[in-house]
Amino acid sequence: MSLHEQWDALTTEELVERGGLKWTLKDARGRPALGAWVAEMDFGTAPAVLGALREVTERGDFGYASEALHERMGEAAADWMAHRYGWRPEPAHVHPLADVIQGMVLAITEFSRPGAPVIVPTPAYMPFLDVPPSLGRQVLQLPFLRDADGDFAMDLDALDAAFAAGADVLVLANPGNPTGKVFRREELVAIAEVAARHDARVFADEIHAPLTLHGRRHVPYASVSPEAARTAVTAMSASKAWNLPGLKTAQLVLTNARDRARWASIGFMASHGASTPGLHANIAAYAAGEPWLNEVTNYLEGNERLLRDGLAAALPEARLAPLEGTYLAWVDLSAYAAPGEPADRLLESGVAVNAGPSFGLAGAGHVRINLATGRGVVAEIVERMGALAR
Ligand SMILES: Cc1ncc(COP(=O)(O)O)c(C=O)c1O
Known part of the structure; x- marks a missing residue:
């Protein structure tokens, strides 16, 4: 069958x-x-993921992950992005996380200005509205604009005003949940310009990136311009597209040198929650799950x-x-x-x-x-x- x-x-x-x-x-x-x-x-x-998990089980490979396994995950994720999206981050800049929401937490607590509000375009995946208050941060909801066909667009003037009023992080889910929106390159370039003007951060949640439909192509936010790379904190995972959320493994891609310097002190604990079976499953999904x-x-x-x-x-x-x-x-x-x-x-x-x-x-x-x-x-x-x- x-x-x-x-x-x-x-x-x-x-x-x-x-x-x-x-x-x-x-x-x-x-x-x-x-x-x-x-x-x-x-x-x-x-099947490729199931095969990898069967091997993990047969080996009884349930211990702590080695540095080499982390590196293999970085390579596999970078190769996947090069193949599927035409952009290859440096594999050493791709780090394990337990999940994408942990990436959002880090983007706020480690990589944004202390105390600054967080901009969440709405409609938005529910935890985007709950996580900032749990960290003592205010949420500024920014309703998407809609055109006659129902297409969603970022309200760049309102975004600019929100940053001017003191916000420091934009949460950008691409593709969007629940909007189903896949941002075009020029839209991302425009968002990056606004964010860079305010020296602000963009949490690029690209967990749904492999799941583009009807010939659309995912464009990684961090790839579109130097401003985008500098403002981006990118999180992704094989967990949505290959259906693995229970394996608790995701990736954080750091394209800003200051963030990488900070990672040197926080990385060990931040990566600690990624599971060994999840790392193997993510590698298999990226390498052979297409x-x-x-x-x-x-x-x-x-x-x-x-x-x-x-x-x-x-x-x-x-x-x-x-x-x-x-x-x-x-x-x-x-x-x-x-x-x-x-x-x-x-x-x-x-x-x-x-x-x-x-x-x-x-x-x-x-x-x-x-x-x-x-x-x-x-x-x-x-x-x-x-x-x-x-
Ligand atoms: C846009 C988006 N981000 C994050 C998540 C949650 O990901 P994780 O379980 O890796 O935290 C979801 C889950 O549906 C999602 O749709």
């Missing part, structure tokens, strides 16, 4: 049985709700078409944002919201999605739908969403 056939055959019973968080919510009658919320995929992972990834992105494009066509037929007032990257669809259901948020009504109908308001001020009336599941499950999601019109 091909991978697509295996994914087509996924059933809700089987997915509930696996026991992951994504499939634990219940509908109004206590039956399992379709899991379209937590950002992970129902596709397992690549064929599986391409099957995934191709399948996701089909799932998105199914959602788009299904919504056009059942909920013609719904507005699906262009899905350029990620497997997270951002849908404006405000025409169907009253009374209350559409996410609550969808859960009653047996579809568990993320409620728009949790992504910030711009999220009211919206939902985020995770499309990384079987085609039949997506069809069922669309079918049940039709209840909103009734």
Whole structure:
């Protein structure tokens, strides 16, 4: 059976049985709700990753990671970026982390001006709004501009004003969650110019970078100009695209000499949380996981078409944002919201999605739908969403 056939055959019973968080919510009658919320995929992972993990298990290789393994991860990540995005950072400047959110914490606590507010364009992945206050930093929400096609754009004037008012970090998720936006090179150049003018920092969260769709190409922020390299603190991981978040391993890419000097004193502890199996899995994903990834992105494009066509037929007032990257669809259901948020009504109908308001001020009336599941499950999601019109 091909991978697509295996994914087509996924059933809700089987997915509930696996026991992951994504499939634990219940509908109004206590039956399992379709899991379209937590950002992970129902596709397992690549054979190359499974092979690497089997070898780790056979060797019983569960000890602390060696310096050589860290270096191999840096090489594999740099080679992947060169191959896929046309930019190769110095492998020695790619460091292990436990996860990408730890990268955000470091960007704020170690690489930005003490006490300065953090700019979060919204709608935004929920922890972006929670992490700065937990570190004693204020969040400045910066709603994205939208054009007639629903395309998102950074409000550069508002960004400039926020930096002028004292903010020192911009959180730039590219591709965006939940927007699905893949920034164009010229947009990144413009953002870097604004940040550099204020000698500010950009936390470039590129965790979804391998998951670009419909022919879009990811452009690493740090690669676009000297200003971008200087302002960037980049974090990435194989964890979204190869579905490995439980293995707790990510990468921090430092393209600013001052940050590298600071890393010399904080790096040992900062890298300590990356797991040995996770390092091996990330290396395998970057080195040999591309064929599986391409099957995934191709399948996701089909799932998105199914959602788009299904919504056009059942909920013609719904507005699906262009899905350029990620497997997270951002849908404006405000025409169907009253009374209350559409996410609550969808859960009653047996579809568990993320409620728009949790992504910030711009999220009211919206939902985020995770499309990384079987085609039949997506069809069922669309079918049940039709209840909103009734
Ligand atoms: C944009 C973005 N950043 C970070 C994360 C979390 O990554 P990690 O588990 O590596 O902290 C997610 C998870 O969905 C995400 O979508």
